[in-house]
Amino acid sequence: MEPDRSKEKIAAMSPIENITPPSLEFSEPVAQDYEHAKQLEVQSTERRYQKMIDEVEDYAIIMLDVNGIVQNWNKGAQKIKGYCEEEILGKHFSVFYPKEDQQRGLPERLIGQAATQGKAIHEGWRVRKDGTSFWGSVVITAMHDNDGSIIGFSKVTRDLTERKMAEQQILKYTQQLESQNKELQKFAFAAAHDMKEPLRKIQLYNSMVLEAEDLMLSTRQKDYLLRSADAAKRMQGLIDDMLSFTKVSEQSIAFENVNLQDVVEELTTFFADTLEETGGKIVASNLPGIYGIPFQVRQLLENLIGNSLKYHRKGVPPEIVVTAGVESILNPSTGRQDSILLLTVADNGIGFDQHYAMKIFEMFERLHTRDEYPGTGIGLAICRKIVENHRGTIQAISKPGEGAVFNIYLPA
Structure with a gap:
Protein backbone atom coordinates (compact mmCIF):
# COMPACT_ATOMS: atom_id res chain seq x y z
CA MET A 1 0.00 0.00 0.00
CA GLU A 2 1.38 3.41 -1.12
CA PRO A 3 1.92 5.98 1.65
CA ASP A 4 -0.35 9.17 1.64
CA ARG A 5 1.81 12.06 0.28
CA SER A 6 -0.98 14.72 0.19
CA LYS A 7 0.23 16.26 3.45
CA GLU A 8 3.72 16.59 1.99
CA LYS A 9 2.32 18.44 -1.03
CA ILE A 10 0.36 20.79 1.21
CA ALA A 11 3.39 21.39 3.39
CA ALA A 12 5.46 22.18 0.30
CA MET A 13 2.90 24.74 -0.82
CA SER A 14 2.28 26.36 2.59
CA PRO A 15 5.23 28.52 3.59
CA ILE A 16 4.32 31.90 1.92
CA GLU A 17 7.01 33.57 3.96
CA ASN A 18 9.49 32.18 1.51
CA ILE A 19 7.90 34.16 -1.35
CA THR A 20 9.68 37.48 -2.03
CA PRO A 21 7.34 40.26 -3.30
CA PRO A 22 8.47 42.29 -6.36
CA SER A 23 10.33 45.56 -5.65
CA LEU A 24 8.25 48.79 -6.07
CA GLU A 25 11.32 50.98 -6.55
CA PHE A 26 12.49 51.96 -10.04
CA SER A 27 15.79 50.70 -11.11
CA GLU A 28 18.40 53.40 -11.72
CA LEU A 160 -1.80 104.07 -26.96
CA THR A 161 -1.04 106.94 -29.34
CA GLU A 162 -4.48 106.83 -30.99
CA ARG A 163 -6.21 107.07 -27.60
CA LYS A 164 -3.93 109.92 -26.52
CA MET A 165 -4.53 111.86 -29.73
CA ALA A 166 -8.29 111.39 -29.34
CA GLU A 167 -8.10 112.67 -25.75
CA GLN A 168 -6.11 115.70 -26.86
CA GLN A 169 -8.62 116.39 -29.64
CA ILE A 170 -11.51 116.19 -27.16
CA LEU A 171 -9.64 118.53 -24.82
CA LYS A 172 -9.06 120.95 -27.69
CA TYR A 173 -12.75 120.89 -28.65
CA THR A 174 -13.72 121.39 -25.00
CA GLN A 175 -11.46 124.41 -24.69
CA GLN A 176 -12.86 125.83 -27.92
CA LEU A 177 -16.44 125.35 -26.68
CA GLU A 178 -15.60 126.99 -23.35
CA SER A 179 -14.03 129.92 -25.19
CA GLN A 180 -17.05 130.25 -27.51
CA ASN A 181 -19.45 130.04 -24.56
CA LYS A 182 -17.58 132.85 -22.80
CA GLU A 183 -17.72 134.95 -25.97
CA LEU A 184 -21.45 134.28 -26.30
CA GLN A 185 -21.99 135.24 -22.66
CA LYS A 186 -20.07 138.46 -23.18
CA PHE A 187 -22.08 139.19 -26.33
CA ALA A 188 -25.41 138.45 -24.62
CA PHE A 189 -24.46 140.64 -21.68
CA ALA A 190 -23.30 143.50 -23.91
CA ALA A 191 -26.34 143.24 -26.19
CA ALA A 192 -28.78 143.14 -23.30
CA HIS A 193 -27.01 145.99 -21.54
CA ASP A 194 -26.91 148.15 -24.69
CA MET A 195 -30.65 147.60 -25.33
CA LYS A 196 -31.61 148.96 -21.94
CA GLU A 197 -30.96 152.62 -22.77
CA PRO A 198 -33.00 152.87 -26.04
CA LEU A 199 -35.77 150.83 -24.39
CA ARG A 200 -35.81 153.21 -21.45
CA LYS A 201 -36.26 156.12 -23.88
CA ILE A 202 -39.13 154.33 -25.64
CA GLN A 203 -40.87 153.84 -22.29
CA LEU A 204 -40.23 157.46 -21.33
CA TYR A 205 -41.59 158.88 -24.60
CA ASN A 206 -44.63 156.59 -24.48
CA SER A 207 -45.37 157.80 -20.97
CA MET A 208 -44.96 161.46 -21.97
CA VAL A 209 -47.33 161.07 -24.92
CA LEU A 210 -49.96 159.27 -22.84
CA GLU A 211 -49.82 161.93 -20.14
CA ALA A 212 -49.93 164.90 -22.54
CA GLU A 213 -53.46 166.26 -22.23
CA ASP A 214 -53.15 168.72 -25.10
CA LEU A 215 -52.62 165.97 -27.72
CA MET A 216 -56.27 164.90 -27.55
CA LEU A 217 -55.53 161.26 -28.45
CA SER A 218 -58.33 159.05 -29.64
CA THR A 219 -59.24 155.87 -27.79
CA ARG A 220 -57.57 153.75 -30.50
CA GLN A 221 -54.38 155.82 -30.36
CA LYS A 222 -54.23 155.50 -26.58
CA ASP A 223 -54.77 151.72 -26.92
CA TYR A 224 -51.86 151.47 -29.35
CA LEU A 225 -49.61 153.41 -27.02
CA LEU A 226 -50.63 151.26 -24.03
CA ARG A 227 -49.85 148.10 -26.00
CA SER A 228 -46.49 149.59 -26.97
CA ALA A 229 -45.75 150.45 -23.35
CA ASP A 230 -46.73 146.93 -22.27
CA ALA A 231 -44.45 145.39 -24.93
CA ALA A 232 -41.60 147.64 -23.80
CA LYS A 233 -42.18 146.52 -20.22
CA ARG A 234 -42.04 142.86 -21.21
CA MET A 235 -38.86 143.52 -23.17
CA GLN A 236 -37.38 145.19 -20.10
CA GLY A 237 -38.16 142.08 -18.05
CA LEU A 238 -36.59 139.83 -20.70
CA ILE A 239 -33.43 141.94 -20.80
CA ASP A 240 -33.14 141.90 -17.02
CA ASP A 241 -33.53 138.10 -16.96
CA MET A 242 -30.96 137.66 -19.74
CA LEU A 243 -28.50 139.77 -17.78
CA SER A 244 -29.20 137.66 -14.70
CA PHE A 245 -28.63 134.45 -16.64
CA THR A 246 -25.29 135.63 -18.05
CA LYS A 247 -24.20 136.63 -14.53
CA VAL A 248 -25.00 133.24 -12.99
CA SER A 249 -23.27 131.45 -15.89
CA GLU A 250 -19.95 132.81 -14.65
CA GLN A 251 -18.39 130.07 -12.47
CA SER A 252 -15.14 131.74 -11.41
CA ILE A 253 -16.76 133.59 -8.49
CA ALA A 254 -15.46 132.77 -5.01
CA PHE A 255 -17.63 130.83 -2.55
CA GLU A 256 -18.24 132.04 1.01
CA ASN A 257 -20.54 131.38 3.94
CA VAL A 258 -24.14 132.46 3.30
CA ASN A 259 -26.75 132.63 6.07
CA LEU A 260 -30.00 131.31 4.57
CA GLN A 261 -32.12 132.75 7.38
CA ASP A 262 -30.80 136.25 6.67
CA VAL A 263 -31.49 135.83 2.94
CA VAL A 264 -35.11 134.73 3.52
CA GLU A 265 -35.74 137.62 5.95
CA GLU A 266 -34.34 140.06 3.40
CA LEU A 267 -36.63 138.61 0.71
CA THR A 268 -39.62 138.83 3.04
CA THR A 269 -39.01 142.59 3.15
CA PHE A 270 -38.42 142.64 -0.61
CA PHE A 271 -41.80 141.00 -1.31
CA ALA A 272 -43.61 142.92 1.44
CA ASP A 273 -46.04 144.73 -0.94
CA THR A 274 -47.04 141.51 -2.73
CA LEU A 275 -47.48 139.67 0.57
CA GLU A 276 -49.69 142.46 1.86
CA GLU A 277 -51.82 142.52 -1.30
CA THR A 278 -52.37 138.77 -1.32
CA GLY A 279 -52.44 138.16 2.44
CA GLY A 280 -49.55 135.73 1.98
CA LYS A 281 -46.70 134.78 4.27
CA ILE A 282 -43.22 133.26 4.11
CA VAL A 283 -42.45 130.74 6.86
CA ALA A 284 -38.82 129.97 7.75
CA SER A 285 -36.94 129.53 11.01
CA ASN A 286 -33.47 128.47 12.14
CA LEU A 287 -32.19 127.99 8.60
CA PRO A 288 -28.51 127.00 8.49
CA GLY A 289 -25.67 128.65 6.64
CA ILE A 290 -24.30 127.20 3.40
CA TYR A 291 -21.09 127.61 1.46
CA GLY A 292 -21.98 129.35 -1.79
CA ILE A 293 -22.02 132.45 -3.95
CA PRO A 294 -24.07 135.06 -2.02
CA PHE A 295 -25.83 136.89 -4.86
CA GLN A 296 -26.63 133.60 -6.63
CA VAL A 297 -28.13 132.04 -3.47
CA ARG A 298 -30.28 135.16 -3.09
CA GLN A 299 -31.30 135.00 -6.77
CA LEU A 300 -32.24 131.31 -6.38
CA LEU A 301 -34.55 131.93 -3.43
CA GLU A 302 -35.92 135.16 -4.93
CA ASN A 303 -36.95 133.34 -8.12
CA LEU A 304 -38.54 130.40 -6.28
CA ILE A 305 -40.42 132.56 -3.77
CA GLY A 306 -41.43 134.97 -6.56
CA ASN A 307 -42.83 132.04 -8.54
CA SER A 308 -44.83 130.85 -5.53
CA LEU A 309 -46.33 134.32 -5.11
CA LYS A 310 -47.08 134.66 -8.83
CA TYR A 311 -48.78 131.26 -9.20
CA HIS A 312 -50.97 131.41 -6.10
CA ARG A 313 -54.59 130.26 -6.20
CA LYS A 314 -57.21 132.96 -6.46
CA GLY A 315 -58.87 133.66 -3.15
CA VAL A 316 -56.30 131.60 -1.23
CA PRO A 317 -53.53 133.54 0.57
CA PRO A 318 -50.16 132.15 -0.59
CA GLU A 319 -48.07 130.37 2.02
CA ILE A 320 -44.42 129.64 1.22
CA VAL A 321 -42.45 127.38 3.57
CA VAL A 322 -38.65 127.33 3.36
CA THR A 323 -36.76 124.57 5.18
CA ALA A 324 -33.18 123.34 5.11
CA GLY A 325 -31.21 120.64 6.86
CA VAL A 326 -28.51 118.00 6.47
CA GLU A 327 -29.74 114.53 5.51
CA SER A 328 -28.10 111.19 4.77
CA ILE A 329 -28.83 109.49 1.45
CA LEU A 330 -27.55 106.31 -0.22
CA ASN A 331 -25.05 106.99 -2.99
CA PRO A 332 -25.82 104.34 -5.66
CA SER A 333 -22.34 104.61 -7.21
CA THR A 334 -20.45 103.90 -3.96
CA GLY A 335 -23.09 102.09 -1.90
CA ARG A 336 -22.32 104.39 1.04
CA GLN A 337 -24.42 106.93 2.93
CA ASP A 338 -23.51 110.50 1.91
CA SER A 339 -24.49 113.70 3.72
CA ILE A 340 -26.30 116.34 1.67
CA LEU A 341 -27.99 119.66 2.42
CA LEU A 342 -31.65 119.59 1.40
CA LEU A 343 -33.11 123.06 0.81
CA THR A 344 -36.87 123.03 0.15
CA VAL A 345 -39.29 125.73 -0.99
CA ALA A 346 -42.92 124.58 -0.82
CA ASP A 347 -46.13 126.49 -1.57
CA ASN A 348 -49.92 126.04 -1.69
CA GLY A 349 -50.35 127.48 -5.18
CA ILE A 350 -51.94 126.26 -8.39
CA GLY A 351 -49.33 123.53 -8.94
CA PHE A 352 -48.72 121.82 -12.28
CA ASP A 353 -48.76 118.40 -13.92
CA GLN A 354 -45.72 116.34 -12.87
CA HIS A 355 -45.23 115.55 -16.56
CA TYR A 356 -43.71 119.03 -16.93
CA ALA A 357 -41.38 118.73 -13.92
CA MET A 358 -38.24 118.74 -16.13
CA LYS A 359 -39.50 121.00 -18.88
CA ILE A 360 -40.08 123.98 -16.56
CA PHE A 361 -36.31 124.33 -16.02
CA GLU A 362 -35.60 124.90 -19.72
CA MET A 363 -35.04 128.36 -21.18
CA PHE A 364 -38.18 130.26 -22.28
CA GLU A 365 -40.49 127.38 -21.30
CA ARG A 366 -43.88 128.46 -19.99
CA LEU A 367 -46.87 126.39 -18.87
CA HIS A 368 -49.26 129.35 -19.04
CA THR A 369 -49.95 132.15 -21.49
CA ARG A 370 -48.53 135.61 -20.92
CA ASP A 371 -52.06 136.95 -20.47
CA GLU A 372 -52.63 134.55 -17.56
CA TYR A 373 -49.31 135.08 -15.81
CA PRO A 374 -46.58 137.54 -16.83
CA GLY A 375 -42.97 136.41 -17.18
CA THR A 376 -40.18 135.48 -19.58
CA GLY A 377 -39.74 131.77 -18.92
CA ILE A 378 -36.14 132.24 -17.79
CA GLY A 379 -36.54 132.30 -14.00
CA LEU A 380 -36.38 128.55 -13.32
CA ALA A 381 -33.63 128.09 -15.91
CA ILE A 382 -31.61 130.56 -13.84
CA CYS A 383 -32.41 128.51 -10.71
CA ARG A 384 -31.11 125.31 -12.32
CA LYS A 385 -27.94 127.07 -13.48
CA ILE A 386 -27.29 128.43 -9.98
CA VAL A 387 -27.77 124.99 -8.41
CA GLU A 388 -25.40 123.43 -10.98
CA ASN A 389 -22.83 126.13 -10.16
CA HIS A 390 -23.03 124.90 -6.55
CA ARG A 391 -22.54 121.25 -7.67
CA GLY A 392 -26.11 120.33 -6.79
CA THR A 393 -29.40 119.29 -8.36
CA ILE A 394 -32.92 120.71 -8.26
CA GLN A 395 -36.17 118.76 -8.41
CA ALA A 396 -39.81 119.84 -8.71
CA ILE A 397 -42.77 117.86 -7.34
CA SER A 398 -46.36 118.99 -7.89
CA LYS A 399 -49.98 118.20 -8.67
CA PRO A 400 -52.50 120.59 -10.23
CA GLY A 401 -54.29 122.54 -7.50
CA GLU A 402 -52.07 121.14 -4.72
CA GLY A 403 -49.10 123.47 -4.75
CA ALA A 404 -45.48 122.76 -5.68
CA VAL A 405 -42.36 121.64 -3.85
CA PHE A 406 -38.85 122.50 -5.07
CA ASN A 407 -36.07 120.37 -3.54
CA ILE A 408 -32.48 121.54 -3.92
CA TYR A 409 -29.77 119.00 -3.09
CA LEU A 410 -26.38 120.56 -2.29
CA PRO A 411 -23.10 119.18 -0.93
CA ALA A 412 -23.17 119.38 2.88
Missing part, protein backbone atom coordinates in the same frame (compact mmCIF):
# COMPACT_ATOMS: atom_id res chain seq x y z
CA PRO A 29 18.04 53.40 -15.52
CA VAL A 30 14.25 53.74 -15.28
CA ALA A 31 14.50 56.70 -12.83
CA GLN A 32 16.93 58.46 -15.14
CA ASP A 33 14.58 58.02 -18.07
CA TYR A 34 11.71 59.51 -16.00
CA GLU A 35 13.74 62.58 -14.99
CA HIS A 36 14.88 63.08 -18.56
CA ALA A 37 11.27 62.97 -19.79
CA LYS A 38 10.27 65.59 -17.22
CA GLN A 39 13.09 67.86 -18.34
CA LEU A 40 12.07 67.50 -21.95
CA GLU A 41 8.46 68.38 -21.07
CA VAL A 42 9.55 71.51 -19.14
CA GLN A 43 11.78 72.57 -22.00
CA SER A 44 8.94 72.05 -24.48
CA THR A 45 6.59 74.16 -22.32
CA GLU A 46 9.19 76.92 -22.05
CA ARG A 47 9.70 76.92 -25.82
CA ARG A 48 5.94 77.19 -26.41
CA TYR A 49 5.67 80.02 -23.87
CA GLN A 50 8.60 81.86 -25.48
CA LYS A 51 7.05 81.30 -28.91
CA MET A 52 3.77 82.76 -27.69
CA ILE A 53 5.55 85.90 -26.40
CA ASP A 54 7.61 86.23 -29.58
CA GLU A 55 4.48 86.13 -31.77
CA VAL A 56 2.51 88.81 -29.84
CA GLU A 57 2.34 91.97 -32.00
CA ASP A 58 0.15 94.36 -29.99
CA TYR A 59 2.48 94.46 -26.98
CA ALA A 60 6.22 94.97 -26.76
CA ILE A 61 7.30 92.27 -24.28
CA ILE A 62 10.99 92.35 -23.39
CA MET A 63 13.25 91.19 -20.59
CA LEU A 64 15.88 93.39 -18.94
CA ASP A 65 18.76 92.37 -16.73
CA VAL A 66 19.24 93.96 -13.31
CA ASN A 67 20.98 96.96 -14.94
CA GLY A 68 18.24 97.60 -17.53
CA ILE A 69 20.03 95.98 -20.48
CA VAL A 70 17.68 94.49 -23.12
CA GLN A 71 17.95 90.66 -23.11
CA ASN A 72 15.25 89.59 -25.56
CA TRP A 73 12.89 91.03 -28.20
CA ASN A 74 9.50 90.05 -29.65
CA LYS A 75 7.52 90.97 -32.80
CA GLY A 76 5.43 93.48 -30.86
CA ALA A 77 8.58 95.29 -29.71
CA GLN A 78 9.85 95.50 -33.28
CA LYS A 79 6.47 96.70 -34.54
CA ILE A 80 6.04 99.37 -31.85
CA LYS A 81 9.64 100.57 -31.40
CA GLY A 82 11.08 99.91 -34.86
CA TYR A 83 14.27 98.08 -33.86
CA CYS A 84 15.05 94.57 -35.03
CA GLU A 85 16.48 92.12 -32.51
CA GLU A 86 20.16 92.32 -33.49
CA GLU A 87 20.05 96.14 -33.30
CA ILE A 88 18.76 96.42 -29.74
CA LEU A 89 19.99 93.43 -27.74
CA GLY A 90 22.64 94.52 -25.26
CA LYS A 91 21.56 98.17 -25.21
CA HIS A 92 20.08 100.03 -22.23
CA PHE A 93 16.30 100.45 -22.36
CA SER A 94 16.64 104.22 -21.79
CA VAL A 95 17.09 104.58 -25.59
CA PHE A 96 13.26 104.34 -25.82
CA TYR A 97 12.83 107.56 -23.76
CA PRO A 98 13.02 111.20 -24.92
CA LYS A 99 16.20 113.13 -24.07
CA GLU A 100 14.47 115.18 -21.37
CA ASP A 101 13.24 112.00 -19.62
CA GLN A 102 16.73 110.51 -19.83
CA GLN A 103 18.23 113.68 -18.32
CA ARG A 104 15.86 113.63 -15.36
CA GLY A 105 16.53 109.94 -14.78
CA LEU A 106 13.04 108.59 -15.46
CA PRO A 107 14.15 105.12 -16.73
CA GLU A 108 16.32 104.56 -13.65
CA ARG A 109 13.53 105.72 -11.33
CA LEU A 110 11.09 103.25 -12.90
CA ILE A 111 13.55 100.38 -12.50
CA GLY A 112 14.16 101.43 -8.91
CA GLN A 113 10.45 101.55 -8.19
CA ALA A 114 9.95 98.08 -9.68
CA ALA A 115 12.84 96.77 -7.56
CA THR A 116 11.45 98.16 -4.29
CA GLN A 117 7.70 97.85 -4.90
CA GLY A 118 7.62 94.89 -7.27
CA LYS A 119 6.08 96.85 -10.14
CA ALA A 120 6.22 100.27 -11.84
CA ILE A 121 3.45 101.66 -14.08
CA HIS A 122 3.90 104.73 -16.26
CA GLU A 123 2.42 106.46 -19.31
CA GLY A 124 4.29 108.95 -21.45
CA TRP A 125 5.89 109.76 -24.77
CA ARG A 126 8.44 107.25 -26.05
CA VAL A 127 10.85 107.36 -29.02
CA ARG A 128 11.00 104.93 -31.95
CA LYS A 129 14.14 104.04 -33.88
CA ASP A 130 13.26 106.57 -36.62
CA GLY A 131 12.92 109.37 -34.04
CA THR A 132 9.11 109.60 -34.11
CA SER A 133 7.18 109.58 -30.86
CA PHE A 134 4.40 107.35 -29.56
CA TRP A 135 2.39 107.38 -26.33
CA GLY A 136 3.34 104.26 -24.39
CA SER A 137 1.69 102.56 -21.44
CA VAL A 138 4.46 100.69 -19.60
CA VAL A 139 4.49 98.06 -16.85
CA ILE A 140 7.87 97.00 -15.45
CA THR A 141 7.82 93.98 -13.12
CA ALA A 142 10.70 92.64 -11.04
CA MET A 143 11.62 88.96 -11.48
CA HIS A 144 13.10 86.97 -8.57
CA ASP A 145 14.92 83.66 -8.13
CA ASN A 146 14.02 81.02 -5.54
CA ASP A 147 15.98 82.93 -2.90
CA GLY A 148 14.00 86.14 -3.55
CA SER A 149 16.88 87.96 -5.22
CA ILE A 150 16.11 90.13 -8.25
CA ILE A 151 17.40 88.54 -11.45
CA GLY A 152 15.94 91.03 -13.92
CA PHE A 153 12.76 92.77 -15.06
CA SER A 154 9.96 92.12 -17.52
CA LYS A 155 8.80 95.21 -19.43
CA VAL A 156 5.48 95.30 -21.26
CA THR A 157 4.65 98.32 -23.45
CA ARG A 158 1.45 99.12 -25.32
CA ASP A 159 1.12 101.83 -27.98
